[in-house]
Amino acid sequence: MNFPEIQSKANADWKGLWESDKPLIMVGLATCGRAAGGNATMAAIKDELAQRGIEANVISVGCVGMCYLEPLVDIVKPGRPRISYSHITREKVPELIEDYLVNDNPRPDLAVGTIGEDSVEGIPKFWELPMLKPQVRIALRNCGMIDPENIYHYIAQGGYSGLTRALGMSQEDVIGEVEKSGLRGRGGAGFPTWRKWKEANRSKATPKFVVCNADEGDPGAFMDRSVLEGDPHAVLEGMALAGYSIGTPNGYIYCRAEYPLAVKRLNIAIQQAKELNLLGENIQGSDFSFDVQIMQGAGAFVCGEGSALMYSIEGKRGMPRVRPPRSVESGLWGLPTSLNNVETFANVPSIIVKGGDWFAGYGTETGKGTKTFALTGKINRPGLIEVPMGITLREIVYDIGGGIPEDKPFKAVQTGGPSGGCLPADLLDTPVDYETLTKAGSIMGSGGMVIMDTDTCMIDVARYFLAFCVEESCGKCVPCREGLPLMLDILERISQGNGQPDDIERLQQMGKTIIGGALCGLGTSAPNPVLSSIRYFREEWEAHIRDKRCPAMVCKDLFHYEILSKRCVACHRCLWSCPTKAITGHSLEAPVINQARCTRCGTCVTVCPARVSPIAKYTGKGIATSDEPQALEEVTVHG
Amino acid sequence: MNTAVELRDEIRETIEPLRGRQIVLIPALQAVQEKFGYLPTEAFEEIGELANVSANTAYGVASFYAQFRFVKPGEHMVKVCLGTACHVCGSSRIVDALERELNIKEGETTEDEKFSLESVRCFGSCALAPVMVVDDEVYGQVTGPKALDILKKYQ
Numbered sequence: 174m175n176f177p178e179i180q181s182k183a184n185a186d187w188k189g190l191w192e193s194d195k196p197l198i199m200v201g202l203a204t205c206g207r208a209a210g211g212n213a214t215m216a217a218i219k220d221e222l223a224q225r226g227i228e229a230n231v232i233s234v235g236c237v238g239m240c241y242l243e244p245l246v247d248i249v250k251p252g253r254p255r256i257s258y259s260h261i262t263r264e265k266v267p268e269l270i271e272d273y274l275v276n277d278n279p280r281p282d283l284a285v286g287t288i289g290e291d292s293v294e295g296i297p298k299f300w301e302l303p304m305l306k307p308q309v310r311i312a313l314r315n316c317g318m319i320d321p322e323n324i325y326h327y328i329a330q331g332g333y334s335g336l337t338r339a340l341g342m343s344q345e346d347v348i349g350e351v352e353k354s355g356l357r358g359r360g361g362a363g364f365p366t367w368r369k370w371k372e373a374n375r376s377k378a379t380p381k382f383v384v385c386n387a388d389e390g391d392p393g394a395f396m397d398r399s400v401l402e403g404d405p406h407a408v409l410e411g412m413a414l415a416g417y418s419i420g421t422p423n424g425y426i427y428c429r430a431e432y433p434l435a436v437k438r439l440n441i442a443i444q445q446a447k448e449l450n451l452l453g454e455n456i457q458g459s460d461f462s463f464d465v466q467i468m469q470g471a472g473a474f475v476c477g478e479g480s481a482l483m484y485s486i487e488g489k490r491g492m493p494r495v496r497p498p499r500s501v502e503s504g505l506w507g508l509p510t511s512l513n514n515v516e517t518f519a520n521v522p523s524i525i526v527k528g529g530d531w532f533a534g535y536g537t538e539t540g541k542g543t544k545t546f547a548l549t550g551k552i553n554r555p556g557l558i559e560v561p562m563g564i565t566l567r568e569i570v571y572d573i574g575g576g577i578p579e580d581k582p583f584k585a586v587q588t589g590g591p592s593g594g595c596l597p598a599d600l601l602d603t604p605v606d607y608e609t610l611t612k613a614g615s616i617m618g619s620g621g622m623v624i625m626d627t628d629t630c631m632i633d634v635a636r637y638f639l640a641f642c643v644e645e646s647c648g649k650c651v652p653c654r655e656g657l658p659l660m661l662d663i664l665e666r667i668s669q670g671n672g673q674p675d676d677i678e679r680l681q682q683m684g685k686t687i688i689g690g691a692l693c694g695l696g697t698s699a700p701n702p703v704l705s706s707i708r709y710f711r712e713e714w715e716a717h718i719r720d721k722r723c724p725a726m727v728c729k730d731l732f733h734y735e736i737l738s739k740r741c742v743a744c745h746r747c748l749w750s751c752p753t754k755a756i757t758g759h760s761l762e763a764p765v766i767n768q769a770r771c772t773r774c775g776t777c778v779t780v781c782p783a784r785v786s787p788i789a790k791y792t793g794k795g796i797a798t799s800d801e802p803q804a805l806e807e808v809t810v811h812g
Numbered sequence: 813m814n815t816a817v818e819l820r821d822e823i824r825e826t827i828e829p830l831r832g833r834q835i836v837l838i839p840a841l842q843a844v845q846e847k848f849g850y851l852p853t854e855a856f857e858e859i860g861e862l863a864n865v866s867a868n869t870a871y872g873v874a875s876f877y878a879q880f881r882f883v884k885p886g887e888h889m890v891k892v893c894l895g896t897a898c899h900v901c902g903s904s905r906i907v908d909a910l911e912r913e914l915n916i917k918e919g920e921t922t923e924d925e926k927f928s929l930e931s932v933r934c935f936g937s938c939a940l941a942p943v944m945v946v947d948d949e950v951y952g953q954v955t956g957p958k959a960l961d962i963l964k965k966y967q
Binding site: 395399623753775 | 835865872876880894895899900901909912932935936943952956957
């Protein structure tokens with residue numbers, strides 16, 4: 174089949190699915206959907222349909238990004254728009270099928286929104302929902318919309334027409350289109366994509382390589398995983414376009430070992446694309462050949478760094494080397510290599526089809542297009558989002574994310590993971606852009622965005638990221654290997670209430686030294702979370718050091734629990750469930766916590782009936798034993 | 813129980829399909845771990861021979877990466893996510909509760925070889941934080957007491 178024939182088959186298949194007289198049921202089965210019980214939902218749907226003798230087309234789709242609504246099930250009935258239903262667990266399947274498929278009641282109470290031109294009474298339009306309205310979907314355009322294991326679905330959305338179009342263009346023109354778009358590396362560093370491609374193109378040495386960095390190591394980010402699981406062909410097409418621009422048939426994807434589903438779907442996608450001659454030898458009768466191999470990483474954060482990643486592909490320890498030379502000059506096996514991130518590649522096909530100017534129409538002067546973020550932490554609507562560059566943090570947190578649970582005050586937003594920083598509430602109007610975030614003391618990063626409320630301790634967060642970097646340091650250069658553990662020692666001391674008055678200055682000094690001296694991106698950015706935290710939350714650091722107080726009551730050595738006898742109903746659930754037997758008391762009396770035995774595990778708070786909430790947390794003076802909790806500085810009552 | 817000879821044969825059989833490939837070492841380590849659940853000492857010589865490096869180098873590479881285990885894991889693998897979102901939502905308390913209940917430390921296996929406890933940096937299920945995974949089953953919004961209830965299902 175030539176490409177127009179493939180396209181017409183894809184369009185006919187797609188139309189057939191939507192205009193069929195059988196209902197179409199789509200279940201979100203990316204990792205997040207599966208974790209919420211999507212597989213059980215899928216099985217229950219198939220069982221229920223079989224039992225009732227209903228014929229329907231049932232397919233699985235990727236992640237639309239609304240993780241807080243999983244498992245998501247979409248139903249298209251003939252003549253009706255697509256209706257998206259949330260929280261469809263196994264138990265809810267029979268009632269949904271009976272009500273909607275059998276009795277034609279679209280159940281607005283279970284529905285999230287409708288997708289399509291028509292509407293259904295009582296159900297809002299999906300793309301008009303507060304979480305989705307500010308979003309612009311380019312990299313995520315197909316995620317949750319198509320079956321990622323069916324190449325024809327991708328082609329029916331315009332897939333691979335960028336590649337076939339490029340085959341009729343010169344290499345310079347393809348690179349020129351990417352240059353016009355202003356696309357910069359979405360892995361976080363923001364290097365202009367076209368420049369990388371142009372340099373690799375000019376390089377005389379052969380063979381050359383195109384490598385996709387899918388080693389998403391930021392512990393709190395899952396954008397790349399969702400793209401690979403929901404729309405693997407977009408990444409493959411982007412890689413093929415890079416291969417064409419550079420002039421190489423060799424593509425590699427370095428994928429995190431923790432993403433088995435992504436690897437499985439990529440393998441299926443590569444196979445399907447080869448069968449249709451959209452990858453492989455002489456693609457669509459042209460001179461251009463391109464093949465993609467998958468290399469699974471083995472769990473090392475540092476392998477997200479370019480040179481370490483390439484050593485890892487070569488089968489060595491992933492230890493970065495001194496740069497220059499950059500990888501476009503000397504990459505995989507010492508040969509010219511263009512290394513780009515998953516999201517970068519996923520953007521390219523649309524740029525070729527719709528033009529660089531169209532893409533550059535979104536975003537700011539220095540940051541064109543859109544950026545995906547994994548929005549998590551203390552937020553009402555966690556999930557995967559894609560927003561135009563230049564949107565403010567406030568819009569992301571409050572309009573898209575729906576604010577903080579229980580209306581607690583916003584405290585900080587962390588971007589860039591272990592290499593980034595925490596920004597406080599008064600910087601919420603900062604526009605999201607590579608330069609503005611760097612200026613504010615954080616970084617764009619690959620797209621992890623963790624929201625924190627007043628129950629989050631900034632010293633604890635800084636310690637968490639630093640401990641992560643200590644564990645992940647490859648050990649090659651001294652500032653990172655030796656300096657980071659020394660910084661961590663100080664942080665641990667502070668969180669235990671043993672901070673010294675000059676610790677803050679000492680940390681700043683050490684951070685500066687490590688940033689100046691470390692070899693690679695991991696080391697030079699590892700002090701960022703600590704430094705930005707000191708910059709914006711100095712009072713909290715001083716409270717820990719000077720007053721031995723943890724205002725968020727997270728640092729275990731700086732707070733304690735007490736049972737308020739006036740409120741306690743003496744049910745003794747806490748007493749029976751305390752793992753260290755620190756709670757004692759007689760029946761009909763409020764029990765008492767033995768502070769010396771208590772490990773602050775919080776089990777008592779979890780098992781205590783919420784309506785009475787007699788367990789209070791205290792921080793401040795007289796931590797070990799206190800007879801007069803009222804005299805203490807901070808009092809928070811759980812519940 | 814396999815004899816050492818049988819074990820070596822089995823390792824060789826597992827990695828043989830990779831012979832002649834451009835990228836061998838890490839995929840071979842992964843294949844052996846996939847098959848045995850860990851990397852037996854015998855594997856390094858065999859893999860080294862295949863990848864044309866010394867057993868020492870093969871071990872050196874394996875020990876660099878967090879994925880590889882060098883002791884046999886227990887029947888059930890309990891993993892607690894310590895990614896940023898899970899950490900902020902209190903996942904270290906899950907680890908504490910499990911360590912106490914199983915009487916082992918993170919990275920260890922119980923004496924009866926029933927459970928191994930590991931921590932992982934992000935499963936990418938951040939919206940369900942804090943997350944715990946037993947074998948392949950994912951549990952979301954876990955607390956200390958809930959973790960112990962989950963454990964009971966596997967006892």
